[in-house]
Amino acid sequence: MKKKIIPFAVLLAATFSTGLVGCGENSSTQPQPTTSSEPTTTTSSEKEVVHVSSVSIIAEKTELFIGEETNVNINVLPENADDKTYALTSEDETVLTVDQTGKVKALKAGTTNVVATTTDGAKTSKVSITVKGESVPTLTMPEVLTYQTNVDTPFTLPTVKAKDYKGNDLTNNIEIEDLNESGSIKNGVFTAKIAGEHKLSYYVEDPNNSDLFAEGEITINVTPAHAEDFDTTGFEDPAALANYGTFKENFAKGTRSQTYRAMADSNKAAHLSGGSDAISGNSLIIDANKTAGSAARCIYFNQFNDHFKRGISATYTVSFSYKILSNDVGNFSNFYLQLNWDGSNGLNQTFVKSDAKVNTVYEASFSFPGTKIPTTGNAWFGFFKLSGSNTDTIISIDNLTFGAKEVAQVNAIVPTSEQLTNGFTFDMENSGTESTNGETVVINNIENADAKAAMKANDNFGKNALKLTNADDHFFAGLTKNNMLVGKKLTIEMYYYSVNNKGLHFIMMGDNGNPTLQIEDKEVSGNIRVVKYEGVIENGWRQLNIYGQGNANFEIYIGKINLKLAEADPVPEDETPKGYKVGFNFNQKTRAFGTVNDDKRAVENFDNNADVIANENMGTAPQKVTFKQTNTTIEWFQAGGKIEDKQTYKISLDYYVSNWTGKLTYNFDNAVFPEIGTDMENGYHHSEITWVANRQVDFFSFYTPGADQNGGTGTFYVGNVTVELIAIAK
Structure with missing residues (x-):
């Protein structure tokens, strides 16, 4: 059946008669709301109006970082709507802004909506956008955070990764630091010299903002070469000395040990080691030569400065273990333990045994009795070497015990x-x-x-x-x-x-x-x-x-x-103050202090060399004297007041040279050095010198000056040393 066609003229007449109000006329008939969900279409003589039914908004990115931009896309329906215009707004313009082209710019951290509102019908749609602020990097640590290894054993560190808040890889920016030992990490491999717990810190920061950083930590427990066997439990507070107590140190905590933390070592003479050079656990390894030359190079243990008994007498005790690590044991003859304070020369004790063996552990124990430390100033225990040497002088120190003991208090008097x-x-x-x-x-x-x-x-x-x-x-x-x-x-x-x-x-x-x-x-x-x-x-x-x-x-x-x-009794004119007269003499055929043999010198008993005793002045058993190095003294006897100040003496020496180059002198109390001879020929010699004493001599010695003063080396035999008073000072 065909649709009925209504002529256009008829339709137009009907429209005007039912829906339009003419210019200047009032209509008695009001328009009725439509019940349809479809846009209302009003006909006119020219076109049909299509209204907006809906609007939708989509953001290209719903998560932004501050400073980033994105776009929103708007879709207005129906497609054939007559007015598809709209307005874009941000519900919180402090978080982000949007322009009418749809470009969104992130301003600060937060979440808000971008709203699209149509011109026709005020239809709305919104999209939520989150702005993320700058944040610290993400450091991805391993699941296992504690590890075990041995001293001097390379250990490959676990993988740790890092990203910044934008997701950029920062793994290569990670810094790793051993908080207990510097220099233990190289190219991702950990090798410890110090035993005990090591805390390894991982650190990474945003390359554009150093205030944004992340940290992590792993623990590596390092086993020493020799097990720790010195227990310090209950004796780990230096303040105990203030109450006449005891403090012990075994360096088990490495660089966090109380003694090491408080130690002053200006010449970097000491370091900790848990290796084979240690005694037990960790030990303090000292290059003694680096402590020589000045007081400033001494190794100072300062942890007791605030805990000494000040202004009253007390007895301080120190004991420790030591092990010589270098071959020349003789170089330790002037290596000292000291108790000292500002303005003092210190109370100094040598401790290395002259017959000590390399890599053998020895014990040392000292007491500093009746010591009164001033009420003000610094005070310390320490180690130092009086003078350096040309060969290595390395020693291991461990298992230290420091104590203070109360002493009887007395009324000390210095009489006038x-x-x-x-x-x-x-x-x-x-x-x-x-x-x-x-x-x-x-x-x-x-x-x-x-x-x-x-x-x-x-x-x-x-x-x-x-x-x-x-x-x-x-x-x-x-x-x-x-x-x-x-x-x-x-x-x-x-x-x-x-x-x-x-x-x-x-x-x-x-x-x-x-x-x-x-x-x-x-x-x-x-x-x-x-x-x-x-x-x-x-x-x-x-x-x-x-x-x-x-x-x-x-x-x-x-x-x-x-x-x-x-x-005093009057001194006769023909006598010295000690009662000696001209002609008084004494002699010393052998060294008063016995034989000696070390790296610098030797005094040995007669070796039956017949040529030496061919001259009767050499006696029957002269001692053999050898200087192995220059700048060396061999003490021969103590004068005991028999060589007096201002008196004149003849000093005679009968000796036999086996081989000798350089200068040989006497040494009177390290102050006067009369020459005996230089480059003496092999064979018997008799030396005489006249000396007006400028001091009362205590130690009478033989001496070879330093190499810069043509000091000699070689061997000779001493037959007799004679000292004779030949003139008295008036």
């Missing part, structure tokens, strides 16, 4: 010269005294039962005793240049208990040498001894030193010391 003139007695309690390397102890508290019983039974001991240990450096505070009057006769009477019943020496420290005084030292009873001295005080005398030379186990307890100054 007037008091000494009237006679003065030290009783070690009400009138006490002090000594370096000495401590006043309560006799009842002495552990040595024999010593305690002997002193309590003797009237020359009271409540306390002054204890001295170690052979040298006992500077007696009771006799100094301030109360010793030059030219006066000094009398000393000192009672003491000697643990091994061996005697001692009095050395007077002076400006013109350090003479050994002539004393009488004898046993009274049961290891109680009395030493007496009487002599005239000489110009330049500064302080008395109580010296235990030749007594390796020197340990004494001093009771009463009686002192008196008096007028």
